Amino acid sequence: xxxxxxxxxxxxxxxxxxxxxxxxxxxxxxxxxxxxxxxxxxxxxxxxxxxxxxxxxxxxxxxxxxxxxxxxxxxxxxxxxxxxxxxxxxxxxxxxxxxxxxxxxxxxxxxxxxxxxxxxxxxxxxxxxxxxxxxxxxxxxxxxxxxxxxxxxxxxxxxxxxxxxxxxxxxxxxxxxxxxxxxxxxxxxxxxxxxxxxxxxxxxxxxxxxxxxxxxxxxxxxxxxxxxxxxxxxxxxxxxxxxxxxxxxxxxxxxxxxxxxxxxxxxxxxxxxxxxxxxxxxxxxxxxxxxxxxxxxxxxxxxxxxxxxxxxxxxxxxxxxxxxxxxxxxxxxxxxxxxxxxxxxxxxxxxxxxxxxx
DNA sequence: TGGGATT
Numbered sequence: 001x002x003x004x005x006x007x008x009x010x011x012x013x014x015x016x017x018x019x020x021x022x023x024x025x026x027x028x029x030x031x032x033x034x035x036x037x038x039x040x041x042x043x044x045x046x047x048x049x050x051x052x053x054x055x056x057x058x059x060x061x062x063x064x065x066x067x068x069x070x071x072x073x074x075x076x077x078x079x080x081x082x083x084x085x086x087x088x089x090x091x092x093x094x095x096x097x098x099x100x101x102x103x104x105x106x107x108x109x110x111x112x113x114x115x116x117x118x119x120x121x122x123x124x125x126x127x128x129x130x131x132x133x134x135x136x137x138x139x140x141x142x143x144x145x146x147x148x149x150x151x152x153x154x155x156x157x158x159x160x161x162x163x164x165x166x167x168x169x170x171x172x173x174x175x176x177x178x179x180x181x182x183x184x185x186x187x188x189x190x191x192x193x194x195x196x197x198x199x200x201x202x203x204x205x206x207x208x209x210x211x212x213x214x215x216x217x218x219x220x221x222x223x224x225x226x227x228x229x230x231x232x233x234x235x236x237x238x239x240x241x242x243x244x245x246x247x248x249x250x251x252x253x254x255x256x257x258x259x260x261x262x263x264x265x266x267x268x269x270x271x272x273x274x275x276x277x278x279x280x281x282x283x284x285x286x287x288x289x290x291x292x293x294x295x296x297x298x299x300x301x302x303x304x305x306x307x308x309x310x311x312x313x314x315x316x317x318x319x320x321x322x323x324x325x326x327x328x329x330x331x332x333x334x335x336x337x338x339x340x341x342x343x344x345x346x347x348x349x350x351x352x353x354x355x356x357x358x
Numbered sequence: 359t360g361g362g363a364t365t
Binding site: 039041042043044066068069070079080081082083110112114115116117118121122124125127129151152154156165167168169171202203204205 | 359360361362363364365
């Protein structure tokens with residue numbers, strides 16, 4: 001077993017082999033008085049963000065009527081967006097003004113009014129390939145805007161060079177608009193282009209998630225899970241992120257649910273606080289951040305604690321991590337037990353009732 | 359040949 005957190009806390013990476021040019025158009029105003037002015041959709045959430053963290057963040061603005069993080073029905077993985085419905089429309093507006101564009105980890109979240117849920121707005125996302133490498137996002141939108149209202153657009157670029165990969169996405173307001181755009185533009189040459197473009201419906205996001213999960217579960221040799229570990233090693237939880245956000249955004253202090261109240265982790269196997277994991281053979285200078293970084297990629301982590309000597313303040317060699325979901329905790333244990341951190345091989349298991357005296 | 363916006 002040689003799973004490695006190769007670059008440690010500062011490991012620099014992005015999710016895949018490509019990144020996108022600016023994908024955030026500004027939140028749209030509601031043209032329809034019947035539309036809700038309290039219900040928001042929040043996009044581009046970090047993969048690991050939990051519903052509770054979403055609620056904590058948006059609850060700092062005002063009273064929330066309901067809040068939902070959208071998850072894959074099968075795997076439970078976050079699909080990276082959610083809904084926040086406020087009691088007061090003024091708070092919804094304030095949340096857009098305050099939180100839209102907030103950077104969380106590698107993401108820049110987008111906060112906008114949710115459109116009324118309707119079958120007509122589903123599956124309205126197009127995959128476009130064969131674009132001229134010189135085509136900008138604005139030009140792409142101009143090309144497609146004749147077919148309807150564009151909700152989002154994006155052009156994928158090479159991660160290293162920043163050059164367009166000739167591939168993009170267009171999300172229309174309505175599926176019927178997307179259908180018309182396919183009819184009108186698939187196989188056509190854009191103005192000035194030498195090659196025709198391909199326009200088709202994009203894949204469904206949850207399918208990809210399922211593939212990724214299955215790949216992690218069944219196709220990784222030797223119980224290694226390089227996806228989450230290598231790609232998401234630098235992920236921090238909401239409290240870290242909010243500290244960063246304070247410097248930029250200035251919203252009122254808040255309590256992070258389930259984090260400040262979970263200091264007493266010594267209660268063995270205590271029900272209701274999640275699954276407690278014992279981590280052994282940490283270095284004397286280990287701190288909480290390394291635990292967040294190692295375990296965060298596997299799912300919802302509510303608490304970490306490094307046990308330190310009272311006098312020296314050095315780590316006694318072990319610590320604890322609490323995770324909300326059993327399967328995520330089990331995955332973390334399977335992946336991280338035997339993991340080499342520096343010159344130490346960690347032992348990771350569910351916490352038992354043993355006492356560990358050092 | 360590819361990000362992730364409708365509960």
